[in-house]
Amino acid sequence: xxxxxxxxxxxxxxxxxxxxxxxxxxxxxxxxxxxxxxxxxxxxxxxxxxxxxxxxxxxxxxxxxxxxxxxxxxxxxxxxxxxxxxxxxxxxxxxxxxxxxxxxxxxxxxxxxxxxxxxx
Numbered sequence: 001x002x003x004x005x006x007x008x009x010x011x012x013x014x015x016x017x018x019x020x021x022x023x024x025x026x027x028x029x030x031x032x033x034x035x036x037x038x039x040x041x042x043x044x045x046x047x048x049x050x051x052x053x054x055x056x057x058x059x060x061x062x063x064x065x066x067x068x069x070x071x072x073x074x075x076x077x078x079x080x081x082x083x084x085x086x087x088x089x090x091x092x093x094x095x096x097x098x099x100x101x102x103x104x105x106x107x108x109x110x111x112x113x114x115x116x117x118x119x120x
Contacts, residue, residue: 006084008054009091012109013079013100020078023103041099049083049094056081088112 023031046053057080064073079100085091092110100106 006086007088007091008113009083009085009088010111010113011081011083011091011095012077012111013081013106014076014109015078015100015103015106016076017074019104019106038099038102041102045097045099052083052085052091052094054082054084082113083110 026034046056059075059077059079062073062075062077064071083091083094085094088110091112095101095108095110098108100108
C-alpha cells in the first residue's frame with residue numbers, strides 16, 4: 001500500500017504522576033536494572049515498528065490556557081508519537097504489547113488525526 005493511502009494517528013503514552021513519583025523513590029540499583037530492561041524492550045519494539053512510527057517526542061512542562069488565565073498544570077502524558085497505519089485497529093493493535101504498558105496503571109491512547117478540510 002502506498003504511504004499516501006495510510007491514515008495518521010496520534011499516540012499518547014500515559015502514566016499517572018503518583019506512580020512515577022513512587023518509582024522515583026525506588027532503590028537506584030533496582031531501578032537501573034528495570035529501566036535498562038525496559039529500554040532494551042523499547043528499542044526492540046521501535047525497530048520492529050519503525051516503518052509505522054514517523055516521530056516520537058517526550059512531553060515536558062504543561063500550561064493550561066483558558067479565556068481567563070494561563071497556568072501551570074500536570075497531566076499523565078509522558079510521550080507522544082505520530083504513526084501511520086491502514087486503519088485505526090491496525091494502529092492500536094501495534095501497541096498492544098508495547099513496553100510502556102509494563103508501568104503500573106500505564107495506558108496508551110491511539111487517536112486518528114487528519115488534515116482540516118476547510119481553512120480556519
